[in-house]
Amino acid sequence: MQYIPSETLTIDRKARANMPFYDLDLRPPAERRCDFGDVVIDFSPERAMLEAARCIHCPDPAPCMVACPTHNDIPSAMWLIEQGRFSEAANLYHQTSSLPEICGRVCPHEQLCQGSCVLNKHHTPVLCGELETFAVDYKRRNEGRIIPLAPPTGKRVAVIGAGPAGLGCADQLVQRGHEVTIFESKPSAGGLLVYGIPNFKLPKDVWAEKWEEFERAGVNFIGDTYIGKDKTVDDLFHEGFEAVFIGVGSEIDAKMEDTPGTELPGVYEATDYLIRGNVDPDLLPENMRQPLEIGRKIVVIGGGDTAADCLRTSLRLGAEEVTCLYRRTENEMPGGKKDRKMAKEEGAKYRFLTQPIKFLAGPDGRLAGVECLEMKLGEPDKKGRRKPVPVDGSNFIVECDTAVLALGYWPDPILGKTTPNLEVHDWGLISADKKTGATSRPGVFSGGDCVTGPDIVVTAMAAGRRAAWAIDEYLKLTPR
Ligand SMILES: Cc1cc2nc3c(=O)[nH]c(=O)nc-3n(C[C@H](O)[C@H](O)[C@H](O)COP(=O)(O)OP(=O)(O)OC[C@H]3O[C@@H](n4cnc5c(N)ncnc54)[C@H](O)[C@@H]3O)c2cc1C
Ligand code: SF4
Numbered sequence: 353m354q355y356i357p358s359e360t361l362t363i364d365r366k367a368r369a370n371m372p373f374y375d376l377d378l379r380p381p382a383e384r385r386c387d388f389g390d391v392v393i394d395f396s397p398e399r400a401m402l403e404a405a406r407c408i409h410c411p412d413p414a415p416c417m418v419a420c421p422t423h424n425d426i427p428s429a430m431w432l433i434e435q436g437r438f439s440e441a442a443n444l445y446h447q448t449s450s451l452p453e454i455c456g457r458v459c460p461h462e463q464l465c466q467g468s469c470v471l472n473k474h475h476t477p478v479l480c481g482e483l484e485t486f487a488v489d490y491k492r493r494n495e496g497r498i499i500p501l502a503p504p505t506g507k508r509v510a511v512i513g514a515g516p517a518g519l520g521c522a523d524q525l526v527q528r529g530h531e532v533t534i535f536e537s538k539p540s541a542g543g544l545l546v547y548g549i550p551n552f553k554l555p556k557d558v559w560a561e562k563w564e565e566f567e568r569a570g571v572n573f574i575g576d577t578y579i580g581k582d583k584t585v586d587d588l589f590h591e592g593f594e595a596v597f598i599g600v601g602s603e604i605d606a607k608m609e610d611t612p613g614t615e616l617p618g619v620y621e622a623t624d625y626l627i628r629g630n631v632d633p634d635l636l637p638e639n640m641r642q643p644l645e646i647g648r649k650i651v652v653i654g655g656g657d658t659a660a661d662c663l664r665t666s667l668r669l670g671a672e673e674v675t676c677l678y679r680r681t682e683n684e685m686p687g688g689k690k691d692r693k694m695a696k697e698e699g700a701k702y703r704f705l706t707q708p709i710k711f712l713a714g715p716d717g718r719l720a721g722v723e724c725l726e727m728k729l730g731e732p733d734k735k736g737r738r739k740p741v742p743v744d745g746s747n748f749i750v751e752c753d754t755a756v757l758a759l760g761y762w763p764d765p766i767l768g769k770t771t772p773n774l775e776v777h778d779w780g781l782i783s784a785d786k787k788t789g790a791t792s793r794p795g796v797f798s799g800g801d802c803v804t805g806p807d808i809v810v811t812a813m814a815a816g817r818r819a820a821w822a823i824d825e826y827l828k829l830t831p832r
Contacts, residue, residue, distance in 0.1 A: 354417075355428040355444060358409035365408040373406065373476040374399075381697040385667045388551040388630065391694065392457075395486040397436065404433035407478050410470055416480055419468035422449045422814045426465055426480050433483055442491035445484055450523035450817060451516060453492065453562060454545060455810045456485030458554050460688045464810070492561060499569040502529035507827045510535060510593040512579045512767070515543020516809045517599030517800025519566065520816030521823070526569045528824045533572040533593070535579050540635045541566070543601055545809070548623065550630045550661050552668070553691075576637075580766035585774070585796060594830055595795045595823045598767060598782060599816055602801035606760040608653070613711025614757070618647065618719030622658050622758035629665045647753025648672040651722060653708055654758030655680065660691035662756045663700040674700045677750065679707040679727050679740040703750070705729075707740065711755060721749045761806045771796070781805060789819030795830075797823055 377393040378384070384391050395403070407430035410416075416426040425444050432441035445452035461467070461481035469477030491497060507530045511518045514536040522532045540546055545559050567573075579585065579600075588596055605621040608614050625644065633641045650666040652659050655678040666674045676695075678685060681704045685692065696702070705727040714720030726746035729738040765780030775783040775792035782791060782798040789797040799815030801807055 354412045354414070355425050356431050358411050358414070358427055361409050361431065363409060368406060368408045369471060369475060371406050374403070375476075376479060376482060378694075381694075381699070384552065385664075385698040388668055390555050391552050392482070394489070395482060397438070397490070400438070400483055400486045401434055401436060403479055404430040404483055406471070407431070407434070408470065415468040415470060416465040416478075419464045421464070421810045422455075422817070424448050424452075424465070424484070426478075429487065430478065430480075430483065433487055438487050438490040439495055441483075441487040442497075445488055446497070449810075449813065450520040451545075451562065451809065451813050452484055453488040453558055454516075454554060455813070456481050456483075456488060457558070458549060458808075459810050460690070460808060462688065462690060497565055499523065499526060499565055501526055501569060504531065505529040505827070507531065507595075507830075508533070508593050509595045509597065509823060509827075510588040510591075511597045511599065512536075512585075512588075513543060513599040513601060513800075513802075514538075514541035514573065515599060515601050515800065515812065516545065517601070517802075517812040517816040517819075518543070518597065520813035521597045521599060521797075521799070521820045522566065522571050522816075523569075524817045524820030525823060526571055528820070530824070530827065531570075531572075533574060535577045535583075535588075536573065536575050537578040538635075539575045539637060541573055541575070543599075544603070546635065547627050547631060548603075548658075549809075550626060550665050552664065553661070556632070578766075580764075580770045585767065585771040585793075589795070595797065595826055597789070597816070597819055597823065598791075598796065598798040598802060599800045599812070600764065600767060600802045601812075602761045602763040602781075602806050604762045604764050605757065606762055608708070608757055608759060611709060611711065613713065613719070616711050616713050616719045617645070617717065618753055619711055619755045619757065620644070622654070622662050622756055623761075625662055625756045626658070626665060629669055644669065646671060649752045650674050650754040650756065651708075651750060651752045652676050652756045652758055653722075654678065654760070655685040655687055656758065656760065657687040657691050658760075659758040660687050660695045660700075662758050663695045664691075664698055666754075666756070667698050667700065671754070675750070675752075676700060676702045677706045677708055677722070677724065678702065678704055680729065680738070681705060684729075684737050705740065706750075707742065708750075708755075709747075712749070719753055719755055721751045722755060723747060723749050761801075763802050763805070767802075778805075784819075787818060788822035789815060790822060790826075795826065797826075
């Protein structure tokens, strides 16, 4: 329900719908490709108020609220921002989201709130994501934020994985007075927010400030602990935890099966490449601290957002020529248009209908090129996407000294293998109830990419929050 019901506002909706639109200010491509700083220039208060005033306040439930996986009360926030009541707007976002300063920056808004904004019909949608970032940053800088805590219940919950799903769950559990300990295999918390999404999309200081909020709320963090190897879920119950949430993501890079040469020096998997290219060595596990050895000509293989992130990271690492190889056409690319547009502006090239079939070594034993086949589009597959079909005898070589494989991700099956009665399916995805995150094992809940497969930050965070509410109910029924 809207905090400020749209029908109580006396506004001229027609005039609003025709107000001029001023696009986001971005740093010029030639400047931004030289560093890892944020690409978007923050809104000023005046600019934020002007943009929020374009909202025509659709009746409850507004399409933007429905499309937001965490159902942010966007129309009310727009009204508060328009009135200059920025902190109140931030409070609204904090009520429905555990990571609004992050979702405001990295959500694919064009597919969610902005994509469903009614202004799309005749005009340009309200920049809901940028306004969320503005309001939440404003409050943090001017007042700070403290997670509100309920009196302690004495109940202890273990959260496995410190990514968006685990954080969403931890946030809601401490707000209900439960003691939370997060077990994480990496040295630092954040999941793919730290060890995946590059700085130019999500500056690390934004994350660092967010994590301080969790620490101040008393969330315990135990890093460098791989559940399934260092200890098991059963061990956690024996240690006195009364419920366990699994939010371990889906982070094993998909391999390029049956393609010779992927072991050559100069061929990297996307995760390793992005982590070592973007993360401060102090935050890296020891086996990842060796700097990347990249050359002048880099190819990135894949068509998703990870591929766009690898292209843009390569440009910032100083490569002269950066090319994406993708086996279908641009129309079939799974990645968002926004990231691809930015990659192109920054100088990345795209070569479509191209399938690598062999990685070739030079005289020094390092990667020197990729043999490829030209493809054409054939019949649609089960999902309706036209299949790429090789053109016989079309072999050609793309010269390169570095190749990055950005082909998608699989879950790590280890928790399914080491946790009795935990049902998993399809390569290790955890079977969990969509509404509650309850798994086949009583007291064990799960959510995020390890349940859905690779998805996005907001859906993982929302799943963690839903599971926290179910864990709270479960704990109320569990005798001490
Ligand atoms: C390169 C890249 C760019 C992306 N860009 C965007 C974007 O711009 N916008 C967007 O919305 N989404 C983006 N995504 C997707 C988004 O990051 C994920 O959907 C989201 O992080 C999933 O959250 P999660 O908590 O389920 O998993 P994760 O973020 O993967 O977190 C899981 C955590 O669990 C830990 N872990 C794993 N196994 C164990 C274990 N056995 N024991 C202890 N800890 C364990 C991991 O180290 C990790 O910290 C991107 C993904 C990638 C790879
Ligand atoms: S759909 Fe667009 S115009 Fe309607 S309430 Fe949401 S942001 Fe405002």
